[in-house]
Amino acid sequence: MKNDKNQKRFSPANAVANDTSSRKQPPPRETRAEIYYYKKQIEAKTNLIFVLQDGEEIKGAIEWYDQEALKIIRQDAPNLVLLRHNIKYFYKEAELKH
Numbered sequence: 132m133k134n135d136k137n138q139k140r141f142s143p144a145n146a147v148a149n150d151t152s153s154r155k156q157p158p159p160r161e162t163r164a165e166i167y168y169y170k171k172q173i174e175a176k177t178n179l180i181f182v183l184q185d186g187e188e189i190k191g192a193i194e195w196y197d198q199e200a201l202k203i204i205r206q207d208a209p210n211l212v213l214l215r216h217n218i219k220y221f222y223k224e225a226e227l228k229h
Contacts, residue, residue: 169193173192177223179192179221180221181201182220184218191204191205192204200215
């Protein structure tokens with residue numbers, strides 16, 4: 132076999148570096164699932180229970196939301212704007228009864 136200086140040698144590293152179309156792309160950062168969930172709860176006026184970082188529970192429905200806050204409509208108390216970083220988690224009030 133002749134060793135030709137113009138002939139490129141095969142290397143798996145070169146093949147991967149040159150073939151980016153076959154590489155799997157990372158998943159998107161924003162799936163819009165959260166947006167869909169909020170819109171669904173707003174339209175249905177779902178009663179939710181919000182558990183805050185300090186353990187306090189607030190019951191109400193979401194009226195609107197943005198990146199920083201949720202506005203909560205409450206039946207027997209004034210409406211609130213909750214900052215999202217203060218919310219530990221929330222769930223549907225109907226799930227509590229099951």
